[in-house]
Amino acid sequence: MEKIIELTQKNIGKFTMQSASIPIFLNSFFWEYDTATIDTAKHASLIMGRIMERGSWEAMRWLHQTYSADDLALFLRTKGIQILPARELNFWALLCGVPDRTRNHWVKKARAKNSVWTQRYAH
Template sequence: MLPKELHKFFWEHNPAELDEKTYWYFTIGRLLEYGNDQAIRWVFSHYPQEKIIEVIKSSRSISKKTANFWKNFFHLREEEVFCLTKSSHQPGINS
């Protein structure tokens, strides 16, 4: 179960029903995109780095700004991050 202080980042879901182990991909992506320092610390303490990087590389729901920050943080190549590749750029999407 998510800590109460993280519930605000999952406004459209009932946090009591959101299992962070089952929905790890969604949870990581949401907190990387919208989380504060406390949320990011929680992500890093609850998930292995490999899962965090997997979300950064393949998520379609994080912004280019967020993806670029985490790409630099983990020293990833731009072509490894889906939302930073040319094929993912469509007018009005991922802007």
């Protein structure tokens, strides 16, 4: 847990990769954007969130090869907890080597966020 918090405090919002455009096979995940303008460094949060939540196996492999485990863990810590469903958050946290205690805490928060569906009133 300390490693991830330390990383976040030092580098919040800063990913370590260089700029590049996304490959053509990812265009369908970003249908509402002009994909020629999507930059892997500048739009890292958008790319990570979209692929972590909806990506194909090929897209997930590309994401893992393009961004470092530290970059992915930083995203999970700063934004993933709020935007990813618990299942995807758990998967990516495991893949990035997030310690069990931290991962379980994140997943618990993600499940609580989604509880609006379990609390609805239906006849």
